[in-house]
Structure formats: structure tokens, C-alpha cells
Amino acid sequence: MSDHVATSKFEIPGVRAVREGARELTGYWWVLLVAGIAWVAVALVVLQFDQASVTTVGVLVGLMFLGVGIENIALASLDVPMRWVWALFGGVFLVSAVVSFANPTDTFAGLADMLGFLFLIVGVWWMARAFLERPVYPLWWTGLISGILMTGLAFWTSGQFFIHKAYLLLVLAGVWALIQGVTSIVRAFEIRALRDAL
Numbered sequence: 001m002s003d004h005v006a007t008s009k010f011e012i013p014g015v016r017a018v019r020e021g022a023r024e025l026t027g028y029w030w031v032l033l034v035a036g037i038a039w040v041a042v043a044l045v046v047l048q049f050d051q052a053s054v055t056t057v058g059v060l061v062g063l064m065f066l067g068v069g070i071e072n073i074a075l076a077s078l079d080v081p082m083r084w085v086w087a088l089f090g091g092v093f094l095v096s097a098v099v100s101f102a103n104p105t106d107t108f109a110g111l112a113d114m115l116g117f118l119f120l121i122v123g124v125w126w127m128a129r130a131f132l133e134r135p136v137y138p139l140w141w142t143g144l145i146s147g148i149l150m151t152g153l154a155f156w157t158s159g160q161f162f163i164h165k166a167y168l169l170l171v172l173a174g175v176w177a178l179i180q181g182v183t184s185i186v187r188a189f190e191i192r193a194l195r196d197a198l
Contacts, residue, residue: 025078026195032188035071039181042067047174057170058104061111062097064177069093071184082132089125112165116158119172123150139186146179 046060072090076083100107111118126147134140157168 023195026191029188029191029195031074032184032191035067036181036184036186036188038067039177039184041181043174043176043178043181046170046177055104055108057173058100058107058111061107061169061173062100062104064173065093065097065100068180069097085128085132108166108169112169115165115169115172116154116156118154119150119157119176120154122176123147123152123154126150137187137190139190142183142186146183150176150179 042060042064046057069090069092072086072093076086076090080086124147126143128147130140130143130147133143153172157165157172
């Protein structure tokens with residue numbers, strides 16, 4: 001009777017194969033580390049501007065959209081649950097990058113005008129991503145807190161005048177890049193620790 005149970009069609013795949021697959025996947029932890037360092041560098045550049053040219057700010061915002069778009073598309077290419085969500089947001093960020101590069105001056109003015117809406121979208125995405133990562137990421141709550149703070153900033157920003165929004169765009173773009181960078185660096189080391197445990 002035990003032979004019949006052992007050859008059942010409901011047999012679970014070998015633990016060793018699963019472990020080797022997970023170890024191979026976590027071998028790319030350094031990609032998140034490099035992305036995090038790049039985000040921190042962008043944050044430092046943006047936050048050092050005193051009276052930056054509008055064109056430069058538009059291009060930097062385009063680069064930030066491009067970076068987060070590529071990162072989300074790369075995550076969507078992995079075999080993760082609900083990867084279509086990663087791909088969808090990656091596509092939205094890539095389209096935003098193309099628009100920013102096409103006309104950086106209008107991008108800056110447009111972003112300053114609709115800064116509240118932009119930060120609302122980012123905040124909602126960070127909260128959604130936190131809940132998607134909850135089963136596998138022990139520090140998922142950091143993404144949730146970041147999303148809640150970004151959503152609060154979205155509502156606060158909506159009530160400001162254009163000139164204040166222009167300066168606020170510089171500061172918040174830098175803060176956004178800094179949060180993204182720190183989060184990516186923390187995730188990279190968590191994945192590295194998981195790889196070492198495997």
C-alpha cells in the first residue's frame with residue numbers, strides 16, 4: 001500500500017530541485033543593489049539643485065521613470081505571482097519616460113501642475129506592491145509605510161500654488177528616488193541573506 005501512495009500522480013516535486021531553482025534566482029541580488037545605488041545617486045543630484053533649469057529637471061524625471069520602468073519590467077520577466085501587475089506598471093513608467101524625454105520643458109510644467117495625482121499613483125502602487133510581497137518579504141511593511149506617506153504628500157501637494165509645486169517637485173522627486181534606492185538596497189541584502197540560507 002505504501003508503494004501505491006509513493007507513486008501517486010499528486011507527488012510533490014523534490015525539495016532539492018526547488019532549492020536549486022531558488023538559489024539560482026536569488027543569485028541576481030546584486031542587480032537590486034546596483035539599482036538602489038543608482039537611485040540614491042539620482043536623489044543626491046536632484047536634491048543638490050538650487051535653481052535648476054526646467055529642461056534638466058524634465059530629463060532627470062524622465063530618467064527616474066525609465067529606471068523604475070526597466071526595474072518593473074525585469075521583475076515581470078521573473079516567475080512571480082501576478083507578474084502582469086509588474087508589467088503593467090513598468091509599461092506605464094516607460095511611456096512616462098518617453099513623454100518626458102520628448103519635451104522636458106512641458107514635462108516639468110505638467111508634472112508640477114499634476115504633482116498630486118502623480119504621487120497618488122506612486123503611493124497606491126507602493127502600497128499594492130507591499131501587499132503583493134507580504135508572503136515572501138518580511139519587511140513588506142516598509143513599502144506600505146512609504147506608500148501611505150506618498151499618498152499623504154499627494155493630497156498635501158494638490159493644494160499648493162504652481163511656484164511652490166515647482167520647488168516641491170524638485171524636493172519630492174529627490175525624496176522619491178532616495179526612498180526607491182534605500183528600498184532596493186534593503187531588498188538586495190534580504191535576497192542575498194536568503195541565498196546564503198539556501
